Amino acid sequence: MDISLNYGRSQLAVTLPDELDITIIRKPDMPLLADPVAALEAAFANPDGGAALATLAGTAETACILICDITRPVPNGVILPPLLRTLLAAGMKAENISILVATGLHRPNEGDELAELVGDSWVMENFRVENHFARDDAAHVRLGQTASGTVVRLDKRFVNADLRIATGLVEPHFMAGWSGGRKVIAPGVAHAETITTFHSARFMEQPGCDNCILDGNPLHAEQLEIMAMLGGAHAVNVVIDEERRISLANFGEVVESHLKAVDHVRAYAEVAVAERFPTVVTSAAGYPLDKTYYQTVKGMVGPLDILEPGGTLVIASACSEGMGSAEYVASQRRLIEHGAEQFLRDIMDKSHAAVDEWQTEMLLKSLRVGRVGLFTGGLSEDEHGLTGVEAVDSVAGAVAEAVAAAGDKRVAVIPEGPYVVPRYRP
Structure with a gap:
């Protein structure tokens, strides 16, 4: 199956094997203003x-x-x-x-x-x-x-x-x-x-x-x-x-x-979904939201309600402006150096957050549920090392690995990323 994800100013075309059980999650058609x-x-x-x-x-x-x-x-x-x-x-x-x-x-x-x-x-x-x-x-x-x-x-x-x-x-x-x-x-x-x-x-x-x-x-x-x-x-x-x-x-x-x-x-924008999936593919909504890794985190949090615990979330984001602010880079560096548990302990009793560390905190919400793989052309190798998630060379390859690891062919795809929030409603 050919799918298309919002990516930068255009679309990212991805071909997934036909034998996969793919569910596309998007908004219902909305009424539009004629004028x-x-x-x-x-x-x-x-x-x-x-x-x-x-x-x-x-x-x-x-x-x-x-x-x-x-x-x-x-x-x-x-x-x-x-x-x-x-x-x-x-x-x-x-x-x-x-x-x-x-x-x-x-x-x-x-x-x-x-x-x-x-x-x-x-x-x-x-x-x-x-x-x-x-x-x-x-x-x-x-x-x-x-x-x-x-x-x-x-x-x-x-x-x-x-x-x-x-x-x-x-x-x-x-x-x-x-x-x-x-x-x-x-x-x-x-x-x-x-x-x-x-x-x-x-x-x-x-x-x-x-x-x-x-x-x-x-x-x-x-x-x-x-x-x-x-x-x-x-x-x-x-x-x-x-x-x-x-x-x-x-x-x-x-x-x-x-x-x-x-x-x-x-x-x-809230879409009821009757099952959870071991593999979820999404985007950071494309331009302008996916200009930075900082904003990309929104796409990692949006689908968590339908990601099976221990599952894999694959996200595509252009990150054309890199990581984001210097403060966010510093926050991510603390995460990598100290680990998730210590990072959270360090921030829990603060009256004032350090600038942009809240985005690192939100990233950890996704990592508590499962693995995250990031496909992007906008980050250097050193920057990838600060993301706290896995770098993937292709969305299709990451999906293949996730499906094999789960032993389950069910895959959810959310082309519009965080502008659609799937809710598990069995």
């Missing part, structure tokens, strides 16, 4: 919570619009023009509207990459587009402290705006349950102190901190507290299908509108 711009304009006029966008803009002098960074395939070129036109039509001035890239602790997006991210030349030429820098103390304002002790500091460019709008993609997220909405704000434009607190092991090791879970998710609960401290924000949420076409676009109060989008996407 996304018209749908957005209608959403601005008919919000899910709060007032219409034009009404909000009519009483605001300044606005700050958040966009996700380059790691998310958000159709900003579709979203931003009608959003900005609505603000201008309501009487706002372009010089009083800023667009802020919600980088969290990721690197900034600049130059051609920033233009690609924004997706529209008119927006780039007429509006101020800036990056968030989580380590810049002077750029943040302290809002208070959550019940669990997280000091909340957010980018003052967003906090001080009269009209605050977060835009983003609602998809499964392996820590926060679902991306988008409140997550674009925190960690998106939060200070490093805030981010490293609620990404510490005391949050990450709780069972509710997982894909597609909101109720009982400690990270989501923390984000809701932060939204209450902020005192009001709105969101533009989109849901996309496997071909990255828009299935839903809505607008409204940040929490309420996000939950509406979650209700829509949950029916497609």
